[in-house]
Amino acid sequence: MQVLLLTDESDESELGKSLKEGLLDLIGRSKVEARHFGIRSGDIRNCLGCFSCWIKTNGKCIIGDVGKQISDCYTENEFAIVLSPVKFGCYSTVIKHVLDRITPNNLPFLIRYRNRTRHKARYDQYPQLVVVGYGGDTSEAEAQTFAALAKANAVNFQKESAKVYLCRGKDEIINITGQVLKLMGMEEVTV
Amino acid sequence: MSKICFVNGSPRGKNSGSSYLIERTVAFLNDKKTEAVIIYISDLLKSGEYQSAFESIAMMDRIVFAFPLYQDSPPGIMLDFLGKLEAYLLTDNENRKRDSLPQVYAIVNSGFIESRNNRHALKILAHFCRRAGLNWQYGLGIGAGEFMKKQDNLLYLWMKQPVIKALSALCNELENPSRHPQDNVFVSPGMPAFIYNFAANKEWRNRMECKK
Ligand SMILES: Cc1cc2nc3c(=O)[nH]c(=O)nc-3n(C[C@H](O)[C@H](O)[C@H](O)COP(=O)(O)O)c2cc1C
Numbered sequence: 001m002q003v004l005l006l007t008d009e010s011d012e013s014e015l016g017k018s019l020k021e022g023l024l025d026l027i028g029r030s031k032v033e034a035r036h037f038g039i040r041s042g043d044i045r046n047c048l049g050c051f052s053c054w055i056k057t058n059g060k061c062i063i064g065d066v067g068k069q070i071s072d073c074y075t076e077n078e079f080a081i082v083l084s085p086v087k088f089g090c091y092s093t094v095i096k097h098v099l100d101r102i103t104p105n106n107l108p109f110l111i112r113y114r115n116r117t118r119h120k121a122r123y124d125q126y127p128q129l130v131v132v133g134y135g136g137d138t139s140e141a142e143a144q145t146f147a148a149l150a151k152a153n154a155v156n157f158q159k160e161s162a163k164v165y166l167c168r169g170k171d172e173i174i175n176i177t178g179q180v181l182k183l184m185g186m187e188e189v190t191v
Numbered sequence: 192m193s194k195i196c197f198v199n200g201s202p203r204g205k206n207s208g209s210s211y212l213i214e215r216t217v218a219f220l221n222d223k224k225t226e227a228v229i230i231y232i233s234d235l236l237k238s239g240e241y242q243s244a245f246e247s248i249a250m251m252d253r254i255v256f257a258f259p260l261y262q263d264s265p266p267g268i269m270l271d272f273l274g275k276l277e278a279y280l281l282t283d284n285e286n287r288k289r290d291s292l293p294q295v296y297a298i299v300n301s302g303f304i305e306s307r308n309n310r311h312a313l314k315i316l317a318h319f320c321r322r323a324g325l326n327w328q329y330g331l332g333i334g335a336g337e338f339m340k341k342q343d344n345l346l347y348l349w350m351k352q353p354v355i356k357a358l359s360a361l362c363n364e365l366e367n368p369s370r371h372p373q374d375n376v377f378v379s380p381g382m383p384a385f386i387y388n389f390a391a392n393k394e395w396r397n398r399m400e401c402k403k
Pocket of ligand 1: 047050051203208263302
């Protein structure tokens with residue numbers, strides 16, 4: 001099974017590092033084939049809002065950096081796992097740049113679905129979005145905004161909803177990473 | 192004379208719907224009572240000169256962030272800016288000495304006509320204010336931003352009225368701020384979603400140079 005894993009390498013928190021290591025370790029011992037992009041702030045440019053991907057290039061971003069690589073392979077995966085620090089109830093800047101940059105995977109056309117507007121899909125399949133936010137001092141209100149946002153993102157990327165986890169401390173890592181693996185239909189590995 | 196700073200967080204800078212909404216609001220302001228400054232995050236990104244922008248923002252009475260909705264939240268460049276501004280406000284001692292920090296408002300515009308889609312972005316701004324020690328007041332969530340940017344004609348002006356009214360109310364608030372935070376306001380141009388979507392799709396088809 002092909003899985004996309006996105007992590008923020010600019011974030012130097014102990015919690016973030018341990019969470020990433022824990023997940024990579026579990027994935028390494030399972031049958032999951034993960035394509036891991038660890039992104040630093042200098043590696044990725046922001047979306048320019050130019051819409052070239054929609055009107056000129058058939059879904060390819062005109063900026064040739066890691067953001068384009070991620071966008072180009074996004075729909076080849078069964079799952080997309082996003083690990084992000086929670087900042088003001090949103091993602092970190094780096095992860096937000098990535099999400100903005102995978103917009104080319106939709107068509108610009110607007111359709112109505114369950115009485116709401118959404119974009120027409122460019123491809124037949126999209127990965128199930130799994131979002132793991134982390135932060136020791138994330139408030140309850142921020143956690144709620146984060147979860148609601150991740151679910152809205154999944155709808156924008158052609159899924160019914162996202163699976164969202166919030167990790168506030170190292171003691172939660174084993175439980176959360178185990179649940180993520182289980183979600184992908186993999187056996188939980190006893191550590 | 193109160194000082195108001197508009198921060199344009201669109202990657203498109205001056206050529207954005209956010210810019211149109213800022214200009215509309217500024218036009219309503221009484222220039223004898225208020226002084227308005229506009230900062231473009233897209234310009235700061237190019238110059239890297241954040242310090243003077245932060246110093247001027249900290250001295251303002253009110254700040255209005257105007258930005259587009261990207262994936263149901265503020266664009267990456269807005270988040271980057273908010274993170275840097277937070278760090279500046281929390282470390283600069285002069286700011287800590289001020290008895291009243293600026294009041295904050297936001298104008299978020301989305302591509303879809305559903306204005307309520309902007310709700311998460313407005314909450315994120317409120318969380319930022321709490322962390323940075325600023326006073327969150329309220330935000331406007333505006334649907335069909337690409338339509339708002341279109342040049343005015345009689346029909347369009349009529350359709351834009353609900354949004355223009357909300358901007359005018361924001362202007363009143365900026366001139367006479369309330370003491371407490373208000374509820375966010377969600378508003379779109381007056382037309383049914385299916386008509387907006389139909390027109391938008393027709394326009395996309397016309398603009399497309401690649402396969403349709
Ligand atoms: C990367 C990207 C993501 C977007 N995501 C959304 C979205 O989630 N919901 C929405 O309604 N519009 C979305 N839009 C459309 C913009 O919000 C819309 O075009 C807006 O009017 C742009 O405002 P501006 O000109 O001030 O930048 C997105 C546009 C881009 C380029």
